[in-house]
Amino acid sequence: MQLFLSKFKNKIDQKGRVSIPSQFRSILFQDGSQKMFCYPSLDAEAIDAGGDSLSREIYALMDNLDPYSDEKDFLSTALFGLSEELRIDSDGRVIISDALIQHAQINDEVIFVGLGQKFQIWEPNRFSNYLQEAQKKVREQRLLLSKKNKGF
Amino acid sequence: MQLFLSKFKNKIDQKGRVSIPSQFRSILFQDGSQKMFCYPSLDAEAIDAGGDSLSREIYALMDNLDPYSDEKDFLSTALFGLSEELRIDSDGRVIISDALIQHAQINDEVIFVGLGQKFQIWEPNRFSNYLQEAQKKVREQRLLLSKKNKGF
DNA sequence: AAAAATACCATGATATCCCATAAATACCCA
């Protein structure tokens, strides 16, 4: 299976269009769909996105819930209500909806960040801040680890 | 199978007409019917709606209940008594009945919210309140989910 | 006849398609 890797910075034009990085695009196209599935990230000011496999994963998750439970009502509102299947146009671009733009505080540039099974879309500055934080955490963790595991 | 996803805000005009979001409309039309099936949401101040598959589902649900039970009486009153099949006009609009308008406390704008198999129609402010609540609940429940669903 | 429902038409905004261009990348062959 192909993974989403690396990161790419692209511009949003006046009509709101962004090119999906071609590497990512070709993965999305693999299952034949012309859509990019996406939704606001649960714990970051970013957009989570992926292809058919990601959306199927989420649909399956919903299917397992009791149809008439509060749990399902809340989840389906928060997930289905906020997720979108963006059409990929003939030039490989999408138009990100206002709601998602706002959630991720995006202006006229975005960074696509590969996360393996899915990828995220960030406002560039926010992403570099997030990355720094993450790296800091990793270093701290490593200090803890290195006491037990020399040479790592 | 096509699912109802995302949300759309539309206006109600002086004659009481609302456009069904075209994405939703095309799903409704798939089973050939020119109708939108709807009824007052059982546990929210909103309208539940969908196509033929939803109405069939509800019929099936009723069939499974003991014919002479209170449960069936109650449900058939709550659902069938108040459910309607709204004609979709040539421009893709419907007229929502007074009873449903009142149940959902709707004025001159509504939000259509995709929930997968069906969708809901909300008064915008009420929906944003409900959404906040739903997101809060989802975050609380999230630890449970993440153990089973990595990467989500 | 009055009121409601339905069909039909008009318009601005937006999305989609199609083409152009420049930069980046891949490709090829001496």
Place this chain on the structure above:
DNA sequence: TGGGTATTTATGGGATATCATGGTATTTTT
């Protein structure tokens, strides 16, 4: 290996189609 050519890719713009929405006319209902 290097240097040049072909392809791909990101991005912009104009033309076209679609959509939401308002309005008018016609039909149906009561």
